[in-house]
Amino acid sequence: MAETGRVLTAKAFARALVLIVPYACLLIGLSVAAHYGAATGEWLPAQFYLSKEESFGEFLEYSLTAACAVMLGLLWWRKRAPVHLTNALLFVWLTLDNWLEVHEHLGEAIGPALPSMPIVPVESNHLGEALLFGIVGAIWLAGLATALRSTGTRDAIHTLLLAICIGVAAFFGVFVDLLVVWGESDPMRKQFLAFIEDGGEFVAIIAAFAIAAAIFDLEYWRADKPAV
Numbered sequence: 001m002a003e004t005g006r007v008l009t010a011k012a013f014a015r016a017l018v019l020i021v022p023y024a025c026l027l028i029g030l031s032v033a034a035h036y037g038a039a040t041g042e043w044l045p046a047q048f049y050l051s052k053e054e055s056f057g058e059f060l061e062y063s064l065t066a067a068c069a070v071m072l073g074l075l076w077w078r079k080r081a082p083v084h085l086t087n088a089l090l091f092v093w094l095t096l097d098n099w100l101e102v103h104e105h106l107g108e109a110i111g112p113a114l115p116s117m118p119i120v121p122v123e124s125n126h127l128g129e130a131l132l133f134g135i136v137g138a139i140w141l142a143g144l145a146t147a148l149r150s151t152g153t154r155d156a157i158h159t160l161l162l163a164i165c166i167g168v169a170a171f172f173g174v175f176v177d178l179l180v181v182w183g184e185s186d187p188m189r190k191q192f193l194a195f196i197e198d199g200g201e202f203v204a205i206i207a208a209f210a211i212a213a214a215i216f217d218l219e220y221w222r223a224d225k226p227a228v
Contacts, residue, residue: 003153003154003157004157004161006150007157007158007161007211007214007215007218007219009219010218011213011217012213012216012217012218013210013213013214015158015213016209016210016213016214017206017210017218019193020064020206020209020210021158021206021220022085023060024060024202024206027050027056027057027159027202028050028199028202030044030048030049030056030197031048031050031057031195031198031199033048034048034049035049035191035192035194035195036191038075038187038191039187039188039190039191039192040187041063043138049198050198050199050201050202051197051198051202052203053101055164057198057202058098061098061202061205062095062098062099062195063069064205064206064208064209065091065094065098065205065207065208065209066091066095067212067213067227068087068088068091068208068212069088069089069090069091069092069095071212071213071215071216071220072087072088072091072212072216073085074216074220075088075215075216075219075220076088078166078220079155079219080220081151081152081155082146082147082150082151082153083144083147083148083151083155083156083158083159084141085147086140086143086144087144087159087162089143090136090140090166093136096118102159103129103132103133104125104129105145106128106129106132107125107126107127107128107129107132108125108128109128109129110118110131110132111123111124111125111126111127111128111129112124114127114128114131121182121183121184122178122182122183123181126167126177126178126181129174129177130174130177130178133170133173133174134174135200137170144159144163146189158211158215158219161211161215162211162212163192165204165205165208165211166204166208168200168204168207169200169201169204169205169208171200172196172197172198172199172200172201172204173197173201176193176196176197177197178202179193179195179197180193180194181197
């Protein structure tokens with residue numbers, strides 16, 4: 001608990017939130033308007049959404065996940081703790097996947113090969129996407145389990161904090177995404193769920209960035225100073 005408090009009360013954590021949250025709130029407001037417009041037939045520009053190609057929210061997510069990858073990569077380079085490399089590689093994947101829409105393309109390729117399941121009213125490409133995320137998640141968890149065997153308590157706690165953020169993002173990005181496309185639904189309900197999905201994932205990524213910034217500040221820039 002002491003190490004968790006040290007991370008969450010670090011100046012870098014607060015500075016990261018002060019830097020990002022005002023802009024994030026603006027983007028969330030634009031996304032609310034965009035989803036409401038979509039539900040009522042008054043479409044607004046794609047840039048207003050949190051999770052559409054070339055939207056303002058997408059570009060912010062690219063920046064935050066790429067920054068997490070760089071910070072964790074530098075931490076691994078200095079400390080040689082395998083958990084930092086494992087998490088850095090995951091954030092590299094998240095950045096590339098978000099930017100290049102890897103899971104959408106692979107979902108469309110994998111989907112038709114999946115067995116038909118009439119009790120699951122979801123198109124095959126969405127099931128393919130969920131399967132791909134499951135595979136990536138399993139590889140990441142296996143890497144963490146292996147890396148944690150040779151990791152100190154402090155790095156393990158840092159990893160747990162980031163893992164919570166990643167798990168929350170996965171919940172919204174995979175499970176809530178399936179609810180969005182589950183069966184037939186009225187436009188208002190579908191847009192509401194889509195907003196919850198995008199917003200939950202968006203907030204989790206911001207939290208991961210703030211935590212990664214705090215860990216990087218404490219363990220990289222201030223590594224020679226005694227812990228408080």
